[in-house]
Amino acid sequence: MSTHDTRNTRGRGATHMENGSITQHENHTRMREMTQRNQDMERMKEEVIRHVQSRLNEVLERALTDSLQSLSTHTQTHTDKTESTNNRHKLEEGKVFIARCSLLDELFEISHIRTIYHMFIAALFLFIMSTLAVDYIDQGRLVLDFDLFYYAFGQLGTVVWAWTLMLSYTLLGPYHVLRVWGEQALRSRWRTCVCALTLCAAQTSMLGIFPVCVVLHYQLPPASRFIIILEQIRLVMKSYSFIRETVPAVLKNTTQKDKSQRYPSLSSYLYFLFCPTLIYREVYPRNPSIRWKYVGMNFLRILASLFYLYFILVRLCIPVFRNNSHQLFSSRSLILMLFHAAFPGMLILMLGFYAFLHCWLNAFAEMLRFADRMFYKDWWNSTSFANYYRTWNIVVHDWLYYYGYRDFLLLSGYKLRSMATLCVFAVSAFVHEYAFTMGFGFFYPVMFCTFAGIGVVFNFAMNDSRKSPVWNIIMWVCLFIGQGIHVCLYCLEWYAQIHCPRTGTSFWELVTPRSWTCNYQ
Structure with a gap:
């Protein structure tokens, strides 16, 4: 073979090798592109399926509603009787727990909703940077001091031992009294009366008087006060649910002479005291495992929400009201400050909703493997205040519905529905006003008036018949x-x-707002 042929052969071999490497690289590139396309297609498929399912549910619901309405035009009398019977059956049925996720967890999987969430995080960083800049300009330093936190959460040791006593009583007190009553007291009425009086006295002392005495005697700061009072309200609602669900079951088994009667276990009651619901059941749907990363992220978000609240108060509220408080109370200054407080007030509401109803409850639900995560619904889409009150806080709404509204209707023979609604609003308004009065340390019935007054009017005026999107705008305004x-x-x-501190202890001195007459220029 000649030298020229040898060179041509070597050249062709090198060319083949280069072509082979290029082809292999192209194949890898195509494989990556195909894998990426498959992943994108899977995500699009999941979103389309979810969208189609929601649309099909809406179509089926509308079709069923239309068919029922057309049927009612022909058999109105029969339908009225059937509807009344169904409503009674619905009222007599209790809360049903099923495994489901929280709505925000599902919405955050959508990139558009997740971007809105990121916008709020960016706003938090802006608050931090603005505070650092102002401190550096005014005082020549870049140190964030959290004096407001240290003041608001002061005397946490007192809070811990008081809460421990309240929890210990709630766990052992009602459980032991009801167990004694269920095993022995049914043999005679006087024993039943003794058990009932003992339970009422213990509840009044440990969950009624004791928390108030701790708050007033130790003069706790605001955040510590709210911890004690809110835990008092929670434990009262929990213990009432346990009593309300246990007593009828014991009476039913006794009247039927069921020898296999089994009293609820202490472990089930202990689980109920910490799980995120106010309706007692011996068994709840449980998840198979605990996602500790999910728990940690929720507690981290709660901490971030507290810092968010701190910067809202420090940057948007305290400077304005500390300066304007030197002016005499007038309608002009009140209106100006009211509209100035609308935006930070709405931010505080959103933070409270996100930190407690989503992060806090989901963190405890995950640690306890509690599967029913419907702590709220899409209240932000409400076109009526009636729907807003039902969907804002499902946990409290269930308690008020089953033990307030439903029991009132059962006692009244399924009549006086409007009166039952008014009673529920009155209880809710009283509890809100009690919490704010004890938390802030002064009586100013703003919460009571907004709940029992404006809230009742809006509940009946902006009812479920309002379907236009315009009503959603009105609700937000x-x-x-x-x-x-x-x-x-x-x-x-x-x-x-x-x-302008109080100068006396008379009744009118305690209930008259100081901001109406205070002038300390």
């Missing part, structure tokens, strides 16, 4: 104004109580 009223009036009264 009302929420902004309502939160502005709360933040504005409570901040003014807080500073008035500081600069």
